[in-house]
Amino acid sequence: MLLCDFHIHTTYSDGSVELRRAIDIFGQAGFDVIAITDHVVNGDNSFGKIAHRFRYSVASNNFYRYVEHIMEEAERAMKKYDMLVIPGVEISKNHLTAEKSAHMLIIDIRDFIPACWSYEEIFLEARKQGALTVACHPHYMSPKTDRDTLFLWNNRDRYARYIDAWEIANRDDVFNVISLKKYPHIANSDFHKPRHLYSWKTLLNCEKDTATIKECIKHNKGVAITLFRN
Amino acid sequence: MVLFWICAAAASIGVIGYFLQMIAVRSVTAHPSPAEGKRASGDLLPVSILKPLKGLDDGLFDNLESFCTLDYPMYEIIFALQNRNDPACRVAEKIKEKYPLSDISIVVEYCNEGLNPKVNNLIPAYKRAKYELLLISDSNVRVEKDYLKAVATHMGDLSVGLVSNMIKGVGGRSVGAVLENLHLNSFIVGSVCFLDKYIGLPCVIGKSMLLRRSDLAEIGGFAAVKDVLAEDYIIGERIHELGKKVVLSSHVIRNVNEYWGVEKFVNRHTRWGKLRWHIGGVKYFSELISNAVFIAGLPLVFSATARISLFLAAAVCSVKIARDFYIGRRLGAGMNPLLYLIVPLKDVLIGFIWFVPLLSKRVVWRGNNYVIGKDSQLFPCPTHSSHRLRPGIISAIRTRLALSRS
Numbered sequence: 001m002l003l004c005d006f007h008i009h010t011t012y013s014d015g016s017v018e019l020r021r022a023i024d025i026f027g028q029a030g031f032d033v034i035a036i037t038d039h040v041v042n043g044d045n046s047f048g049k050i051a052h053r054f055r056y057s058v059a060s061n062n063f064y065r066y067v068e069h070i071m072e073e074a075e076r077a078m079k080k081y082d083m084l085v086i087p088g089v090e091i092s093k094n095h096l097t098a099e100k101s102a103h104m105l106i107i108d109i110r111d112f113i114p115a116c117w118s119y120e121e122i123f124l125e126a127r128k129q130g131a132l133t134v135a136c137h138p139h140y141m142s143p144k145t146d147r148d149t150l151f152l153w154n155n156r157d158r159y160a161r162y163i164d165a166w167e168i169a170n171r172d173d174v175f176n177v178i179s180l181k182k183y184p185h186i187a188n189s190d191f192h193k194p195r196h197l198y199s200w201k202t203l204l205n206c207e208k209d210t211a212t213i214k215e216c217i218k219h220n221k222g223v224a225i226t227l228f229r230n
Numbered sequence: 231m232v233l234f235w236i237c238a239a240a241a242s243i244g245v246i247g248y249f250l251q252m253i254a255v256r257s258v259t260a261h262p263s264p265a266e267g268k269r270a271s272g273d274l275l276p277v278s279i280l281k282p283l284k285g286l287d288d289g290l291f292d293n294l295e296s297f298c299t300l301d302y303p304m305y306e307i308i309f310a311l312q313n314r315n316d317p318a319c320r321v322a323e324k325i326k327e328k329y330p331l332s333d334i335s336i337v338v339e340y341c342n343e344g345l346n347p348k349v350n351n352l353i354p355a356y357k358r359a360k361y362e363l364l365l366i367s368d369s370n371v372r373v374e375k376d377y378l379k380a381v382a383t384h385m386g387d388l389s390v391g392l393v394s395n396m397i398k399g400v401g402g403r404s405v406g407a408v409l410e411n412l413h414l415n416s417f418i419v420g421s422v423c424f425l426d427k428y429i430g431l432p433c434v435i436g437k438s439m440l441l442r443r444s445d446l447a448e449i450g451g452f453a454a455v456k457d458v459l460a461e462d463y464i465i466g467e468r469i470h471e472l473g474k475k476v477v478l479s480s481h482v483i484r485n486v487n488e489y490w491g492v493e494k495f496v497n498r499h500t501r502w503g504k505l506r507w508h509i510g511g512v513k514y515f516s517e518l519i520s521n522a523v524f525i526a527g528l529p530l531v532f533s534a535t536a537r538i539s540l541f542l543a544a545a546v547c548s549v550k551i552a553r554d555f556y557i558g559r560r561l562g563a564g565m566n567p568l569l570y571l572i573v574p575l576k577d578v579l580i581g582f583i584w585f586v587p588l589l590s591k592r593v594v595w596r597g598n599n600y601v602i603g604k605d606s607q608l609f610p611c612p613t614h615s616s617h618r619l620r621p622g623i624i625s626a627i628r629t630r631l632a633l634s635r636s
Contacts, residue, residue, distance in 0.1 A: 003320065027291060028286075028288075028289050028290055028291040028292060028321070029286050029290070029291075029317065029321065030286075030290075030291065030317065030318075030320035030321035030323075030324055081291060081324065082324060082327065082328065194403075194404075194488075194489045195489070228317065229317075230285045230286050230317060
């Protein structure tokens with residue numbers, strides 16, 4: 001089984017660890033597959049403007065450098081740790097209320113997708129690029145946080161057909177509603193700090209290459225989740 | 231005023247101790263043994279490296295990998311784990327796959343012969359070891375290519391029974407890890423060198439121990455230390471009692487501590503303090519005197535405004551910072567010089583930790599609870615209500631803290 005984490009932030013957005021070190025943390029811990037998914041925040045409201053102002057978001061002007069950097073590190077990670085690193089982003093549509101906010105991972109992204117696009121435009125563009133779309137932390141999280149993002153879950157009848165998988169567990173939270181709906185699922189750390197390494201993860205029973213991994217997640221065969229503890 | 235002069239006198243002794251430790255470190259690192267690394271490859275005996283693994287240490291992959299690229303003619307590596315679900319098992323497997331030509335085995339066997347979890351891990355590995363020379367090496371150390379050659383050359387002298395190494399803490403990226411590395415690179419390394427140079431007392435740190443299988447068997451094998459906390463110290467002491475030399479190699483190995491929390495630092499040094507208290511007895515009190523920063527700070531507590539008290543504390547702190555900076559440079563610890571400014575804070579914390587062993591015999595190690603006795607003998611933690619209640623309360627506090635931190 002491949003030990004995987006598809007939701008990792010670095011200093012390209014609001015993570016506390018730079019890209020190289022984040023990859024090393026997972027490589028040193030024996031991971032097989034990870035995706036780097038820094039935030040792309042919508043710039044059409046004050047939240048987004050603040051995020052862009054303080055560079056807590058990948059933007060159109062540094063996106064290709066970001067992907068290039070990930071690919072350089074991916075080569076090193078494969079050589080050193082035999083670990084596959086996939087470039088991605090977390091499209092973050094932040095609004096005042098949880099009901100209007102949504103985050104989604106676009107894994108194996110090729111071209112920049114602005115977060116201010118409509119949901120349909122984002123999903124269709126991701127599909128065009130052959131990327132995997134994952135709805136992140138789609139339900140209520142533990143009371144410690146106020147960053148619930150409920151839009152996709154509340155509008156699942158409309159958007160579920162575009163979404164390849166849902167996060168059934170994110171760091172310490174488990175969303176049982178995902179299993180009740182029998183949606184394809186994965187579990188991730190939403191890594192921002194080194195201690196987030198110890199959190200929910202995905203185990204995949206497939207070959208270690210990007211295309212097979214995406215198929216495995218989409219078809220939800222051979223997918224298990226595990227709480228990774230030291 | 232009397233208190234001030236008592237503290238000033240004790241702090242002066244501590245400062246002298248600082249300088250003696252500094253000289254000892256300088257001496258050990260300045261004069262590598264003539265034997266080290268000088269022997270021809272053909273004279274070097276094959277070595278079995280026993281690596282007990284438990285959980286993910288910081289930089290585990292690189293730590294283990296550094297043993298696969300040693301410049302040494304013949305050696306085997308045995309990674310020993312208690313169960314296959316240990317996350318370190320996956321890392322060991324990756325290392326084995328990466329170095330198919332190296333003689334690497336992974337032994338996964340549950341063993342509960344004793345109370346010391348590290349020894350329980352070592353027993354199955356020991357049974358599978360092929361060679362006469364055994365190197366017991368912790369999973370949180372990283373070595374250079376010439377390390378094994380440097381330590382194994384000592385074994386050409388049949389009067390040598392055990393070779394251990396100095397350690398330096400490296401890689402600190404969190405407050406706890408920085409405190410740990412500062413302490414390793416001052417008190418720990420200073421004490422080991424001091425005991426080696428001036429007292430001739432074998433003080434073995436279990437991060438790296440090279441010994442002969444026959445000598446280990448003569449002192450009773452791992453069975454003799456399965457129920458003690460300080461298995462490294464006891465092995466060194468018994469080898470010494472056999473009439474064999476216990477050598478401190480000048481080769482400094484790296485102890486990688488990157489992301490420790492302060493709690494882990496406090497837990498480790500409370501445990502080590504208890505260990506030294508139960509082995510050293512009254513000698514343990516010398517540690518308090520040798521903590522000149524803590525002693526020099528005491529008059530401030532009782533007469534905070536006295537200028538002379540401030541002067542004493544400032545002078546001692548300056549000396550300690552300068553000394554630790556020197557030792558750190560000497561060892562090549564590579565720490566940011568500004569981090570040495572927190573040395574006094576660390577020493578004050580260590581001063582408080584010093585009292586804990588006098589009040590408590592309970593030890594928590596790798597998630598297990600023990601009671602420690604004379605010579606660091608371990609006993610299962612009693613199950614009466616007060617001992618049961620305490621972990622429950624601590625666990626509840628930790629859960630609340632974790633929730634609030636996240």
